[in-house]
Amino acid sequence: MYGVISLKKIGRLCGVSESTVSKALKDHPQVKAATRERIQMVARKYNYQPNAMVECMQTGRSKTIGIAYNKFNDMFAGQVMQGIHQTLYRNGYETLIICWDLIVGDGADVLNKFSRRRVDGLLLFPMEKLPSPYYLEQLQSFHNPILMIDQTWAGNEYDFVGSDDQAGAFQATEHLIRRGLSKIGNVCYGAVSSGIERRKGFETAMSENGLTVRQDWLIDITDCLETPYQKIYELLRAEDRPEALVCFNDTCAFEAAAAAYDLDIKIPQQLSLIGFGDLDIASKMRPRLTTVHQSPELIGRKAAQLLLDKISRKEGRKAGPEHCVVPVELIERESVR
Amino acid sequence: MYGVISLKKIGRLCGVSESTVSKALKDHPQVKAATRERIQMVARKYNYQPNAMVECMQTGRSKTIGIAYNKFNDMFAGQVMQGIHQTLYRNGYETLIICWDLIVGDGADVLNKFSRRRVDGLLLFPMEKLPSPYYLEQLQSFHNPILMIDQTWAGNEYDFVGSDDQAGAFQATEHLIRRGLSKIGNVCYGAVSSGIERRKGFETAMSENGLTVRQDWLIDITDCLETPYQKIYELLRAEDRPEALVCFNDTCAFEAAAAAYDLDIKIPQQLSLIGFGDLDIASKMRPRLTTVHQSPELIGRKAAQLLLDKISRKEGRKAGPEHCVVPVELIERESVR
């Protein structure tokens, strides 16, 4: 950076060596008071800021966490991010964010970018496509702590923080059933592990209550072009339509509400709706949305803290993965009969 | 970072000096083919990734842009971010994001953080409070290009990219007036420059059409605790209420719609609503929201491109600021009578 002053330049201006400057700025007792004052004055005048790269090279610590993110216009992930940044900022860490959906190559390219910047740890948001074998291999050989946010799978050997998706969807579905509803559809999302878990929760609740899941009342957002609106509209237009929908998230539920409005189907009288997430929109929409409350900021804070703990303990991944499941809670509002 | 291999280590493994390794990895013709193969094989085996910090120290370029952001759960800013990252990613740049609302100290601390990381340029989102004189002074003496996003002011000497806020609010207000509405209120936001501009646009349209602005029909979000819902509710509950509201953004309009619903006021029959932004929510809510369309991704891309141009031209800020005003467009939907 041009114009940023270095110890060498301060030394030249003060007529001393750069090591004297270094010591003077650290209030080292070896430096004469008069010299120290002179040096500190010049440093203040030119607003000296030490080069963070150098510290990284010397300590081997970049004080930077790599975050693989999906896109910035996702409210849930945004709130998780807010929690992450809160904790990292307070611990003097900075972040390097790379968007999954911008990269042209393999996920492995992202890992290499993180390596080149020498990040001290990795927070991985779910990528919305299948990981390549090469990516998984690279992930294995990554030398620093890795933590998965909101995604896990059977035998996952990485640290993980996320919501109890299965329990949430289970509770939501049971809530509908206890209210006497049985014709229940599901808007799910098969491209991410949290979506798969929520679908499992839905199916478990149905079968445990002796209800069969109708395949034609199942919509997977993955199959939708832009938004699930069209598919939901078609589902609700049919004579033989569900009387309740368990939705993958609040945004889906909002789309469903729009489709119902367009078909003149009243909520909750003719259609009950349950969302997932409890984003702002859930309590702001009318009728207010019954939904499963998640704690995205808490997830972010916990994820960051867990990663920082691992980094400071330097234990690598030998100790076995830590899985932190944040509980969810059903919030009853007005969208269920 | 532990386990990340250096040129020195590869050199030791291959029995050559680190400069030979450096040249071999660059396919330098001075290196014997057999040696080159041997070195490249070891480098691949250990997945050698050059240390980005070193390149920064040598070239004086960090290939990093500092971004001062507000919070991650803001849809509009999120889409601008997406545009920024698209352009920066394609040009091989990375970002260092710091949140205004997390910092404990002065805005100047943020600038110093950016300086320490030696960012090549700065993209500044609006901070939602008054900048301190010290911050403005530090900004002046910042040695690299600075670009303001979505905020400008009279005599602004920095580059700027943002929407034509005044024109947008003017159009929105005139649209209401042309539809025969005259009892018009305004939900504004005085803490950011775009809010001030939109309010100006509203007032200009009112006065140019011979209408007086009623101060008791003006709500400033800055004065609201959490959301403007409560204030809007009280405004609409009054006997003598406006028949139309020009809202600072779509989120406000959505809140207004909720308040109207709760008071059994029909939109658009009894209350016309205009938003600003044309976020997803505008076209998804029912009735669909008439709003002023902005192009956040375009703003982001333009901002990043303009900044990169300045960086590569190395011209500093002598040439005078470039102000790029992105046009807006009124989208007529169903929330206006």
Add this chain to the structure above:
DNA sequence: AAAAAAATTTCAAGTACTTGAATTGCCCGG
């Protein structure tokens, strides 16, 4: 005034890498 002691400053090496210059090793001709 010279030596000893104390105070202050500079040196040097290390972090990772680049690159032109210097050096080494090797084959061949005289």
Add this chain to the structure above:
DNA sequence: CCGGGCAATTCAAGTACTTGAAATTTTTTT
């Protein structure tokens, strides 16, 4: 058998900074 010419390799300095050791300057003591 030794120097020219060439290929292949290493050296050295520079980027910014830290830190213990060494060197220098200043002060004190005899």
